[in-house]
Amino acid sequence: MADLRVSSGALQTAARLLASAATQTHATMPAADPCCVEYARRIQEPVDTLNLSESEIKEAVEMTETNILASLTAFQDSEQASASALMSLFQD
Known part of the structure; x- marks a missing residue:
């Protein structure tokens, strides 16, 4: 059986890392050299395709x-509800 235990801290870290992962790639057109201009023109379409992806x-x-954050919140809410239910059982 798989061990599905995970800490809320690990989930929060995963969500934070996901948020900072993606960036955009840009091809800057060079100034004067015709060879460089042609090279930059050729790579622009693949770069645009990569950016779209x-x-x-x-x-x-x-x-x-x-x-992830919604799941974490739902888990924490159900954990709190379970703890409250157990506490009320022990108080009676």
């Missing part, structure tokens, strides 16, 4: 971060 990945990462 990266944007889609970033959206998925943000959704994952939101889901």
